[in-house]
Structure formats: C-alpha cells, structure tokens
Amino acid sequence: MAHLATPAQQTKPQWRPAAVTYVPVSSERLAERGFNQAERLAAGLATACRLPIVDLLQRQINTTKQSFKSRGERIETMKNAFSINPDGMHLVKELYRESYLPTQKGMSQAKPIQILLIDDIYTTGSTLDACGQAILNAGFSMEIPVEIYTLTLARS
Template identity: 70%
Template sequence: MFSYIFHMLERIQHLTGHLYQLLGPPGSQCLTCETRAVLSSHYPGICPRCVQQIPWIRSIRCHRCGRGVGCPDCVRVHMQNRSFVCNRSAVQYNDLMKDWISLYKFRGHERYASLLTALLIQAFQAMSDELTSICEKETRKPLWRPDAVTYVPVSVERLAERGFNQAERLATGLATAARLPCVDLLQRQINTGKQSFKSRAERFETMKHAFSIKPDGFDFSLLQNYNKPFKLLLIDDIYTTGSTLDACGHVILHAASNVSVSVEIYTLTLARS
C-alpha cells in the first residue's frame, strides 16, 4: 500500500512539472533566483531582474585602487610604493556578489563561470576606454591595451581542494574575448590561508614572501628589445586591501628589472570590497 501511494505521488509530481513546462512562463530557469524567464543575452544564465541587481562600480572615487566610495587606503604612506599603476573592479563586493562568487569558488557551481567572466569583460572594456582617454590627453596615443594577461596563483593545497583556480579561469576567459595572450607567470610558494580573518597589517606581512616566478614560466629576457614598457594586466577575483596584487606585482617587477626590462602592471578584479 505504501509503495503504491509513493508511486502515485511521484506520478503526480511528474505531471505537475510537465504542466508547468507547458503552461508556465516562457524561457529558462534563472541561475541565481531560480525563476523562469527569458534570460539575458549579455549575462549568461540570469534573468533581467537579476541583471538589474548587479552592483556595478560606475563612479570611481579613487583612481588608484578603483574604489567606488571614499578611500582612506591610498593616502597611507606605505601605499605610495605599490607595484601596480592602478586597479579597476567590476562590481562592489556586497552580499549578492558574495553569494555568486562563493557558489562558484567554494561549491563548484560551474555555470557561474561564464556569468562572472562576462562581468569582468565588461569592466575590462570600461577600463580600456578610461585609460585610452587618459592616454589621448597626456601623450596623444590613440589606444591603451595590455600586451598580456596573467593571474594570481593559488597554492597546491587550495588547487587540490577546489580543482581549479578562479583567477586563472577569469583571466583566460578575458584573454580569449580580448584576443590577448594569457601568461602562466607566477606560483604561490606558501599557503597563506584565508585572508578574510586577518588585519590589514597581517595581510601585508603574510604576502611578503608568498609568491615567486615559475621556474618554467615566461622569460622576460625576450622583451629586452621591446622599445616601450610592457603592459601586463594582472587578474584576481576580489580586491580587499590590495596586498595580494601588490605582492605579485613586486615579484614581477623584480624579475623584469633583473634583465633590464621595463614593465607596467595594471590590475583588474571581479569585485572590490
């Protein structure tokens, strides 16, 4: 008797789902809010209502770190020697973005990969337009464009735990869309653990010796005849204090200076806290 009732319930659920497909609203299920709708053609997997909730950073208050609100960080004395020219970020790191990034980064929801990459690509386009405008005013050069893209590496332990490096995937997606080479340049020497629980001073101290150039990575001596600074775009998922990006940048600048090569580092992240 119990098995018969269970079987009937399964049949009813199946028929109900089939009727919803026939009579419900057109479209597909939204990746984030799970409602059924005609999904966005620009942002893969989400509905127009969720597109409206994306917390874009459209008005930049700090032109060095790309923050959309008042920034007390970049006026600090020790921040004047940062390795990168400027940072730009696609979105504010609010609760919604925390959910999206966490579902992809920690829970392996692969469908978020193309969505988050689309956000980064749009931020790259805005960054290119902004820096091109500055170049035209200051040097009369017509276009700002990086020569290559690279990314912040994760530790061997973190890579084994997640199965992928989210910064690498963002970088390769952007590089493909922008038709730029993506360089596997850095390695993480130590597992620094979660940075979200550390103070600003602890973050900078932890990152001092965290990275190095990969032994079989890019050979900077190939650029010795390059007649202008080599523009490198460094990608990460979240900018908090900038300590990770700064540490990576200093390693790159040091390696380039050892062979008398001039490099300019620009950074781009998915989210800015």
C-alpha cells in the same frame, strides 16, 4: 571658424596589454576548489581580447585564508608569498623583444611591456602588491621595463 571635434571623433590610442597573467592559488586551495577563479577570469579575458595568457607567478608558500585577517596581517602574510615562474618570464622577454623595442632612426627605445594582472577579489591590495613586486623585481633583474595593471572581479 575653428571646428571642435566631438568626443566620438577624437582618437585616443587604445590601451592594450602585451599579456595577461593571474594570481596563483596554493596547491591546497586548488585541490579544495578544483579550479583557480583568477586563472579562469584571466583565460576568458585573454581569449576574448586575443591576448596571450602567461603563467607568470607561482605561490611560494601556502598562505592561510585571508578573509579573517586584519590588513596588517594580510600584508605580512603576503611578503615573499610569490615568485616568478621562469618559463613565464621567458615568454614575457620574447613578447618584449617582438613588440616593445621599436626602432626609430636606427635607435632602440625601451618602452615598458604592459602586463594585466587578474585576481578574483580585492580587499586590501596586499596580494596584488606582492604579485606586482615579484613581477617588477624579475623585470628589473632582466632589464625589462614593466608596467603592471590590475583587474579584479570584486572588491570586498
């Protein structure tokens, strides 16, 4: 007689990103608020999960507040708004070398490094998309396969 495992008995590999990063705010917005909500969320989550937090992105341009813009205006505003912080990408490269190049019978296999990208609010996805593109492009140029997962506190 076959025995079926209950859901509690089935073991799935636990998903665990290699690092946590966040959407940066402009220096003007930082001065206005005094803090970056996405950075605070990322720091709390990274601490709770014992994951490294990486200052991976930098804002290239000060985009005006997105809340009153249409979807199309938001997408256009976010084009080229972010770039990679070279120090952060260096840390990603080190994490990739340490954890994501397992050898199997002497051969290297490139498993993508998984990065969790945090933002405070999701409206159209244009900010997360722009940040993700910057990370993917940097990974591609450094020959590091990257998978990006996103998490937001709220949806507008």
